[in-house]
Amino acid sequence: METRIVNTIPEWRYQAEVIARLHKMEDAGLPFTCAGDMNRAKRNRRAQMEAKVTGLTAGEPDVRVYISGGVLLSFELKTPKGGRSKDQKGRHAKLQALGFEVITVKARTPEEMADLIEIDVRRRLP
Template identity: 40%
Template sequence: MAQAKPRSRVTRQTVTRDGKRIRVTTTTHLDGSVSTKVTDAPPLEWRLQAAAIKRLHGMAARGLDFAFAGDMNGLPLLSPSSKVKAKATGMTPGEHDIRIYLPHGRLGLIELKNADGRPSSEQTARHKRLAELGFDRQAVVKEREENEVADAVERIVRGWMGE
C-alpha cells in the first residue's frame, strides 16, 4: 500500500482588526518553516444585503413604483430547534435574498454573494425551478464591497422597471 505524500499544512482564519475583516492564511511547509499571508476578507453576506436594502429604501422614497422584501434563508446558521420551526413555516433553502415586486404583477429575484461566494446546490436547484415556472427576472450579484452591491442592485431594478 502506497503511503500518502506529506503535504504542507494550511490554516485560514478570518478576524476583525480595527473594524476591518481580514483573512490570515498560515502555511506550515514540509521543511518546518511557516509563512503567513494577510489579505482583506470579503464582507459578510448579511452586510451586503443590508446595503442593498438601504439603497432600495432610498429608491422607493424617491417615488419609484415598486416594493421589495428580503429574506435570510440561511438554514445552516440556525439552531436545530429554529431549523424545525423555519421549515415547518415554509422557509425554503435556496430562496433568493431579495424579492422585487414590480408593477403589473412582475417579480424580480436577486441573490447576493460576496466576492468569494458562489450559489449553493440548493440555490442553483431552486433558481432553476423558478425559471422553469416562468420567473425569468433573476439575478445573482457578486461584488466585493457593500456600495458595489447596492449599485448593482439599483441597476438591475431600474432595468427591470424599464422593460
C-alpha cells in the first residue's frame, strides 16, 4: 500500500501567516501597509446580501500591499492544489487591464508563502 501525504492546510492559514509577516515588517518601519480580504468566507443569505451591497467583490485578490510612492501589489494566495476561480480570473484581468499588478503565489506551506511574498515586497521597496 502506497502512503501519500496530502496537504490539508486551509487557505486562511496561509493568509494569516502572510499578514502576520507583513505586519511584522511594517512594525519594523518599512514604508508600506497591507490589508487582507476573505471574500470566500461562508455567509448566510442575509450576510451575502450585505457583503454584496457594501462592496465585497467576487474575485478580489486576498492581500493588498500599499508601498510608499503609490505602488499597489495584489496577491492571490493558493494552496498546492488550489487554482483561480472564474470570478478571480475575470477580476484579476480587469485589474491588470487598469494597470495594477496581480501576483498569484502558490506554496506548499504557510511559511513558504510568507517567505515568497516577503522577498517580493522587499524587492520593490524604495
